[in-house]
Amino acid sequence: MTPQSPLQELLNALALYSHLPSDDQQAVLDLPFRVRNLDPGAYLVREGDQPSQCSVLVNGYAYRQKVTGIGSRQILSVCVPGDAVDLQNMFLSISDHSVQMLTRGTVADVPRQAMQDMVLTRPAVGTAIIQLTLVEASILREWVVNVGRRDARARIAHLLCEFAVRLESRNLHSHEGFELPMTQEQLADATGLTSVHVNRVLKGLEGEGLISRRRRHIQFPDWRALQDAGDFSRRYLHLSDVDIVGERPAVTPNLV
Amino acid sequence: MTPQSPLQELLNALALYSHLPSDDQQAVLDLPFRVRNLDPGAYLVREGDQPSQCSVLVNGYAYRQKVTGIGSRQILSVCVPGDAVDLQNMFLSISDHSVQMLTRGTVADVPRQAMQDMVLTRPAVGTAIIQLTLVEASILREWVVNVGRRDARARIAHLLCEFAVRLESRNLHSHEGFELPMTQEQLADATGLTSVHVNRVLKGLEGEGLISRRRRHIQFPDWRALQDAGDFSRRYLHLSDVDIVGERPAVTPNLV
DNA sequence: CGTACGTTTGATCTTTCTCAATAATGGTGG
């Protein structure tokens, strides 16, 4: 509603894991940046690049990706608004993967040096950024498990659960379900399957009453059953173990 | 040869990615710690734990691991001497995965607070630790690709290549090859395969002349061909893009 | 209105898993 800095989203993301003192918050908002509007498929970073800025996703979705020697693609994670897309590149010079827009959207480019200075001189911000990075690593570990040790049905169900909870934790979707910003082929590349098989699995889940679909809009008529099918537990998202000890069901009231 | 602090290994690991001023080096060596000897299979951290110390692997090997609801195990990474096993737990309270010893070995437990203070008050150490964490994340991304988009033969070949290069970069094995510290079942859990199939693939690689084996000792008669089979490029290990720009073939003279 | 992209469906083929059994190997106690 109210006009706000594009970097407000970044602040929200950081606030998920730590409380930032208000001068640190201000420092984040005062970061220099330049805004860009991007189309689906546009690259934010390319594998091998040595980027001089750190892009923050302001709105829209993006994904991390790597391509094998024989040309198949693996999607490594989906970035949501507020994600700092290449923290990696702040401390490692050469990017080891690519980041592309999934939907149309906007990013704010922050000079690498400014971001780095802030992380190193403001312990609270540094802690928050490290926490974000560690949560991303935790999600990555869960993806290894998903792709390595679950069958197709569980992989898809797990991905849908993860996405729903992550969106919910950032207040990006309503109880009604959400708009999945990916094609079935992208879903396949995220789960290590083929698009043909993804299609069949989705139909299967729909037939079982675990999801319902109208185009890419997904709803969860039986959230509990979907979690079971996907062997999903939100623990690895670390949504409530930094500030608050124990469960905090209020975060996703309608999904518990 | 010379008696040295158990934390020397940690320092070596940090030095791989940054040059540390000598007072920072000393600060690392001055960290308080307690040493423990552990048998294979011993847990360093359990999923769900809230550990109060950060363990550094001094010698031997360990692995990160998660178990799915139906009981299958996925190995997420192999830790080598010098790895700080739970940096995660320094900034996130609840561990999202387990770490177990692969071989007999020793760890040095550093109090969480001491480690955290050092990271936050010494920018050079903080930078080095963040770099280590980011390289681990990069390796994790490559594992997602490996498990998600490569066939069995490539997965095994890739794993062998990665392990060889990582050991080499820390001077932990000779040109002759190395002692693989894993059973075929653990290899299977690392690659999302079954031990039966791992066995067949290993025999296949041996038959093709890409590796040779005497028990768990692996040699590489045709290193180039093995890399090709595994679609392996060491770029994602970030071994030479922090301090030094461009390739530095000296790191693994016999493996290039 | 047509074109491009995404989805859906069917038929067939491969890779990898499962189940089962046998053979090495290393460690241990006598």
Next chain:
DNA sequence: CCACCATTATTGAGAAAGATCAAACGTACG
């Protein structure tokens, strides 16, 4: 030093999940 036991490695045969190939169908958009 040797016999025994628990692990680990190896091999075979059959089953299954998912891939591949091919085609038709929708839908959005210029």
